[in-house]
Amino acid sequence: MTKIALSIAGSDSGAGAGIQADLKTFSALGVYGCTAITALTAQNTEKVADVYEIPASIVEEQIRSVMADLPPAAIKLGMVYSREIIGVVARLLNQKRIAIVVDPILAAGTGAKLLKDNAMDSFVSRLLPLATLVTPNKKEAEKLSGMEINDKNDSVEAAIKLIQLGAKNVIVKGGHFDKKVVTDVLVLGHSGRVIEITNPRIKIKESHGSGCNFSAAVTAFLARGFAVEEACVMANEYVHDAIKNVVMLGRGLPITNPLSIIYKDAMRHRVLTDLQVAVDTLVSLKGFYRLIPETHTNFAFALADATSYLEVAAVRGRIARAGNIPVQVSRIEFGASRHMASAVLTYMSVMPAMRAVINIRVDQEILDICKSLFRTSSYDRSKEPKEIREKEGSTISWGTKTALAKNSSAEVIYHKGAIGKEPMITLFGRNPAEVVLKIEKILESYL
CATH class of the missing domain: 3.40.225.10 (Class II aldolase/adducin N-terminal domain)
Incomplete structure (x- = not known):
């Protein structure tokens, strides 16, 4: 039976990240994807030109409509943008026994803010406790944990801080460390185990959409019944392949190719x-x-x-x-x-x-x-x-x-x-x- 995954996230008009990237990833990994759109962004590979926040009441109705008829086996939270939207999401998902992956979309790769300044406290206090897994990169983990991260030990410490704030498991992605290999550090909250997932660095400075692809891939694997550790390892392999096959379509960042595995x-x-x-x-x-x-x-x-x-x-x-x-x-x-x-x-x-x-x-x-x-x-x-x-x-x-x-x-x-x-x-x-x-x-x- 086909599993369903729900992405609660923003729309990317350039289709490299956001719900567009999530739907591609869900489809590539054999999961039916549904969406609840939180914001419309006008963006391309170079910049985010504008953001239109979807009214919280409409976000609520999207989530209710999907869950009433197409109950998801796992949910991904991406760009949530405002305190009002965070409040709706937290209220609807609280007490739900569903795997929830929280991808802390704080800013675009091009630098634009995708979470309002006054929403950070709500994000930490209301969404992290819902998370089966939080998937920050180095910069996001620093912002959420309030500490500087320079090496693997710092990544572990930051992950533990997020677990103490309520997250069940945390993986700090290693793409923003200046090293020849990329190591994602997964900390499992129930056991305290630390798992390193390592790949050789691909020779591109950065790609657009890789974070969304990774969190969506983990969500897809969780929806299919895999454990967190297995889901992270498989998602890492999937995204590594997608980054290897990036496409240069615009004048800015190369776009991660989440459908390369199917092709x-x-x-x-x-x-x-x-x-x-x-x-x-x-x-x-x-x-x-x-x-x-x-x-x-x-x-x-x-x-x-x-x-x-x-x-x-x-x-x-x-x-x-x-x-x-x-x-x-x-x-x-x-x-x-x-x-x-x-x-x-x-x-x-x-x-x-x-x-x-x-x-x-x-x-x-x-x-x-x-x-x-x-x-x-x-x-x-x-x-x-x-x-x-x-x-x-x-x-x-x-x-x-x-x-x-x-x-x-x-x-x-x-x-x-x-x-x-x-x-x-x-x-x-x-x-x-x-x-x-x-x-x-x-x-x-x-x-």
């Missing part, structure tokens, strides 16, 4: 599926075995934004020849062929749309057919520089780059071998299905 998983599945369908078709083609070289054939397909061989799928163990029958030796998986990955990644650096590649054997007839059907180029392995030859795995990249320098639109790149090296043709296409069509054309002329 990545969907694209990986699509790549594996499309390549397997193409391999199944390929091995059934009449006479295809005659194109398989002594070192066997491999067939690779890269993710659209691939930068590493681990983001290129290929056939583990290659496609071999058993008599007159082509055989897929093992399954298709990412990282299965460094050689084919090297070829396609190099090609993609020139023409990003060409994401699929296969290798076939060379004889003069096959080569002549390729030249008659496709744009071709070549490289001479005997001219390979010594420093390339001595560096493991560099030959194919060098050769592909050399051939493309001669003809940047070549669909076929070949070399005629060298001492101990079999001649080879690499055939490129936009996708595996296009490569199979090109192989079919070769076979029509060859057989």
Whole structure:
């Protein structure tokens, strides 16, 4: 059964933070998201231009309406803005046996105040005691605890102060510490346990929405029934991935990408599926075995934004020849062929749309057919520089780059071998299905 989470927060017209970010995160993590909007902000990646406070009575009716018909399994409190709204929220949620995550939205990343000065006391006295978890960053934890935070021990002390003010658990996020790694410090109030969650720092100064994404992710995991510690660890991993895949859309802060996990998983599945369908078709083609070289054939397909061989799928163990029958030796998986990955990644650096590649054997007839059907180029392995030859795995990249320098639109790149090296043709296409069509054309002329 689908769980429901409620975000009580402000609206961000730039959609990088606030309820817009929360809804994206809830959806990405399999939770149905509802909202009660506390304020309308006019903002973009550079600044908050204006804030319109929603009347407390309307905030109250939003919360009542959702809870009467769509009872949430967990609630996130984001931007609450004023004493009046805090009063309504505290009154409606008091005594509710629901997991509540309080994200202390005191100011925007661009500096604008998102909590009125006269609302701080109410925030601390009325909302912290409702919190299953409070998720401040360094600056927010300093403001709420009244102490300076310089290291992990200070984070623990600040968290304990917030627990003493009523919060059940506190996680002080480590993104604003100037260190090579980012460590979030979680303090569990019932046991006093301190848990550190560490990731390498991503090389961006700051991103818009990461705090909202994190607190919304924790809320989603709590709604799904995970314990606080598990929810924090999983939310940390989720947001780390979202920050790695930030998008630069405006002139200001980069925007955290909370849907990257869905896009990545969907694209990986699509790549594996499309390549397997193409391999199944390929091995059934009449006479295809005659194109398989002594070192066997491999067939690779890269993710659209691939930068590493681990983001290129290929056939583990290659496609071999058993008599007159082509055989897929093992399954298709990412990282299965460094050689084919090297070829396609190099090609993609020139023409990003060409994401699929296969290798076939060379004889003069096959080569002549390729030249008659496709744009071709070549490289001479005997001219390979010594420093390339001595560096493991560099030959194919060098050769592909050399051939493309001669003809940047070549669909076929070949070399005629060298001492101990079999001649080879690499055939490129936009996708595996296009490569199979090109192989079919070769076979029509060859057989």
